[in-house]
Structure formats: structure tokens, C-alpha cells
Amino acid sequence: MNLLDVHPALLISALILTLSILCSIIKLIKSSSNTNTPPGPRGFPIVGYLPFLRRDLHHLLTELSHQYGPIFKLRLGDKLWIVINSPSLLKEVRRDHDIIFANQDITVAARIITYGLNDIAWSPEEARQDFSRHIAAVVEILDLLIKPNIYDFFPVLAGFDIQGVAKEATTLLQRVDEIIEDTIHEWMKNPHDKPLTNDGRTDFMQILVDLMQEEDNKASLGKIQIKALIVELNEVVGLNNIVEEFHIPKLDYLDAVLKETLRMHPVLPLSPRNPSQSCTVGGYTIPKGSTVLVNIWSVQMDPLAWDNPSEFRPERFLGNNGKWDFSGNDLNYIPFGSGRRACAGIPLAERMVRYILASFLHSYEWRLPDEEKLDMSDKLLTTLRKRIPLIVVPAPRLSRSDLYE
Numbered sequence: 001m002n003l004l005d006v007h008p009a010l011l012i013s014a015l016i017l018t019l020s021i022l023c024s025i026i027k028l029i030k031s032s033s034n035t036n037t038p039p040g041p042r043g044f045p046i047v048g049y050l051p052f053l054r055r056d057l058h059h060l061l062t063e064l065s066h067q068y069g070p071i072f073k074l075r076l077g078d079k080l081w082i083v084i085n086s087p088s089l090l091k092e093v094r095r096d097h098d099i100i101f102a103n104q105d106i107t108v109a110a111r112i113i114t115y116g117l118n119d120i121a122w123s124p125e126e127a128r129q130d131f132s133r134h135i136a137a138v139v140e141i142l143d144l145l146i147k148p149n150i151y152d153f154f155p156v157l158a159g160f161d162i163q164g165v166a167k168e169a170t171t172l173l174q175r176v177d178e179i180i181e182d183t184i185h186e187w188m189k190n191p192h193d194k195p196l197t198n199d200g201r202t203d204f205m206q207i208l209v210d211l212m213q214e215e216d217n218k219a220s221l222g223k224i225q226i227k228a229l230i231v232e233l234n235e236v237v238g239l240n241n242i243v244e245e246f247h248i249p250k251l252d253y254l255d256a257v258l259k260e261t262l263r264m265h266p267v268l269p270l271s272p273r274n275p276s277q278s279c280t281v282g283g284y285t286i287p288k289g290s291t292v293l294v295n296i297w298s299v300q301m302d303p304l305a306w307d308n309p310s311e312f313r314p315e316r317f318l319g320n321n322g323k324w325d326f327s328g329n330d331l332n333y334i335p336f337g338s339g340r341r342a343c344a345g346i347p348l349a350e351r352m353v354r355y356i357l358a359s360f361l362h363s364y365e366w367r368l369p370d371e372e373k374l375d376m377s378d379k380l381l382t383t384l385r386k387r388i389p390l391i392v393v394p395a396p397r398l399s400r401s402d403l404y405e
């Protein structure tokens with residue numbers, strides 16, 4: 001076949017692919033000459049460790065830390081990831097070099113979905129003052145944000161959108177706009193919810209007990225803990241009342257349950273940062289352009305800091321006189337991150353989650369659908385989710401139906 005017979009688009013693609021492979025090889029040679037980067041698994045030529053990544057990335061990275069130590073590297077295509085798994089190294093990244101680690105790289109999908117980076121969570125440190133809108137996220141969008149996109153690992157292929165991620169993100173953004181507008185219209189037409197009905201289910205205590213997988217399962221709520229929750233809610237709020245804001249500071253056990261849940265199941269188990277200049281962490285060189293991932297999950301499950309970390313034990317957060325809070329000051333417990341890019345919504349999240357959880361538990365009985373078993377295993381998309389979505393059936397439990405109006 002004559003070379004001229006080949007379609008020009010095919011020729012250009014082949015040329016780009018060859019160039020990107022060459023670039024990767026040059027980068028690889030350059031980086032392997034820098035022997036002071038942390039240790040790590042080798043992976044394949046060009047793609048590096050990409051083929052070995054799993055959906056439960058936080059577990060995989062924790063397993064690798066057992067093999068390579070609390071700081072290790074992964075090469076993913078053109079990109080270098082450095083993974084941090086210990087509070088002492090975390091201190092270097094989030095305290096000593098906080099300014100250097102204030103930025104985050106943006107994936108193609110994130111760039112489109114955040115209306116061109118106007119979202120505070122992704123904006124570079126310098127531009128944060130300028131943000132003007134913060135969009136509501138939907139589940140599909142979160143998934144797309146971390147969908148592996150070849151361009152994110154091989155920037156030389158920019159503009160080709162080989163996997164259609166950019167197109168998918170644009171379509172999703174249009175859908176979100178429509179959803180938001182529909183919701184606003186619907187709410188304006190119909191501001192009142194339909195009345196609730198009570199189908200006379202059994203006692204709340206029994207229903208929560210049903211949620212337990214097995215009698216001796218220590219990974220989720222046990223009988224005594226459930227009892228403590230119910231007794232506290234009954235005493236502080238009472239069955240003739242709904243939960244109100246002033247009840248919340250008195251619900252110590254509920255607070256401990258929330259903290260223990262966020263320890264074992266942090267919403268964001270991996271927190272990424274991109275150093276604005278090369279620096280040293282744990283004695284290793286962290287090159288500019290790399291991505292440093294703090295493994296929040298493994299820090300909060302570290303047996304050196306936590307007694308029986310795989311046991312769901314809210315009691316560990318009781319009676320510590322505020323030692324454990326969400327500020328990120330104690331680097332063993334950082335469900336909202338730490339340092340200058342820690343969660344900007346802590347005061348709101350703290351109030352809302354406590355209030356919603358207390359209201360849900362106090363006002364309704366919850367049970368699993370018949371035959372269903374509780375499964376606590378997780379999977380990582382942008383945020384940590386239950387591997388099997390939880391379906392529970394609520395039924396009103398308060399003594400007065402007018403409390404539901």
C-alpha cells in the first residue's frame with residue numbers, strides 16, 4: 001500500500017502517538033536519573049502503573065504502603081504520583097510546605113464541569129479570590145471527574161478527546177443546568193410535601209438491630225451503641241418533639257457516632273495536591289509537576305494511632321474534651337482535610353450533618369427491605385461510596401402526626 005493512500009487523519013494520529021511515546025520515554029529516562037524520588041513499583045513501559053489501578057484505590061495504595069513504606073511513588077503515563085500515608089509526612093506536606101502544596105491539577109472533565117474552573121474546590125490558589133459560582137454536583141458528574149482520561153496522563157494528546165470525556169462532560173453540564181431549572185420551577189409550583197403515612201412497623205430499636213450484619217460484626221453499629229443512640233435521642237429530644245438546633249450540642253453520642261463514621265469512611269479518602277516547586281518530603285525529592293496524594297483513609301486506619309482501627313467504636317471519641325474535632329489540627333484525624341485547602345464548608349457540614357442525622361434517626365423508624373443484608377464494603381469514585389447502595393424503608397415514629405407537617 002502506498003503511504004499516500006493512508007487517510008491523513010490516521011497519519012496524524014500515528015505521528016502524535018509516536019511523539020507522545022518518545023516524550024514519555026525521554027521523561028522516564030530523565031526521572032529515573034533522579035534517584036532521590038521515593039521507592040515504588042515499576043509498572044509497564046509508557047503506561048507505568050496505570051493498568052494496575054483499581055476502583056478501591058485507597059485500599060490499593062494502603063497495601064502498597066505496607067510494601068514500599070509511608071511514602072512511595074507511582075508512575076502513571078507521563079505523570080508521577082507520590083503517595084503519603086503517615087501523619088509525620090503529612091505534617092511536612094500540610095504544615096511545613098503548605099504554600100507549595102496549595103494547588104491541585106485539573107482533569108479535562110473537571111475543567112468543563114466546573115464552568116471553566118470557577119469552582120473554588122479546583123481553582124488554583126492565586127485565583128481563589130475570584131470565584132463566582134459553586135455548582136451543585138450530581139452523582140454522574142462526580143464519577144466523570146475521576147474517569148481515567150488518557151489526556152490527563154499524556155498531556156501531549158491534548159485536544160483530541162479520544163475517549164469522548166470532554167464531550168460527555170459538556171452533555172452532563174447541560175443536563176445539570178436543566179435539572180436545576182426544573183427543580184426550581186417544580187418547587188415554586190409545589191412548595192408543600194405530600195403527607196406521610198405510618199404503616200405500623202415494629203419498634204425502632206428492633207429495626208436498627210436488623211441493620212446489623214451479624215451479632216459479632218464489629219465493623220458497624222452494635223446493639224449497645226444503638227441503644228445508647230436511642231436513649232440519648234429520647235432523653236434529649238423526646239418522642240413529642242422533633243429535633244431542633246438547640247438539641248444538637250447535647251447529643252454527644254450521636255456526635256461520636258458521626259466522628260467514628262467519618263474516621264472509617266472518610267468522604268474524600270484521597271486528597272491530591274500539586275507542588276508549585278520541587279521540594280523535599282521525608283528526605284525524598286518531590287518534583288514540581290508531580291501529584292502528591294494524601295491517603296486520608298490509611299492515616300485514619302493506622303493501628304499505631306488507633307486502637308483496633310477496624311472496629312466501629314464511637315466511644316473512642318467520648319470524653320476527650322474536644323481533643324478530636326474536624327479542624328485537621330490533629331493529623332491522625334483529618335476527615336475534612338487539613339491546612340490551607342482544608343474543607344471550606346466545615347461549619348456548615350458539621351451543623352447540617354448532625355441535624356439531618358439526628359432528625360432522621362429520631363423521627364423515623366428504619367428497616368432494610370425484606371431479605372436484604374447490610375453490606376459495609378466501599379468503592380471509590382471521586383468520593384467514597386457504598387459498594388452496594390443502601391436502601392432503607394422509613395416509617396414515622398413520633399407520637400404526633402402534626403410534627404411531620
Ligand code: HEM
Pocket residue numbers: 120121122266267268271272334335336337338339340341342343344345346348349353
Ligand atoms: C460531611 C461533609 C463534608 C466532608 C466530609 C468534606 C470533606 C472535604 C475534604 C476532605 C476536602 C479536601 C480537603 C483537603 O484536600 O485537604 C474538602 C474540600 C472542600 N469542601 Fe468539603 N466536605 C464536606 C462538606 C462540604 C460542604 C457542605 C461544603 C460547602 C458548603 C464544602 C466545601 C468544600 C470546598 C469549597 C472545598 C475545597 C477547599 C479548597 O480546595 O480550598 N464541603 N471537603
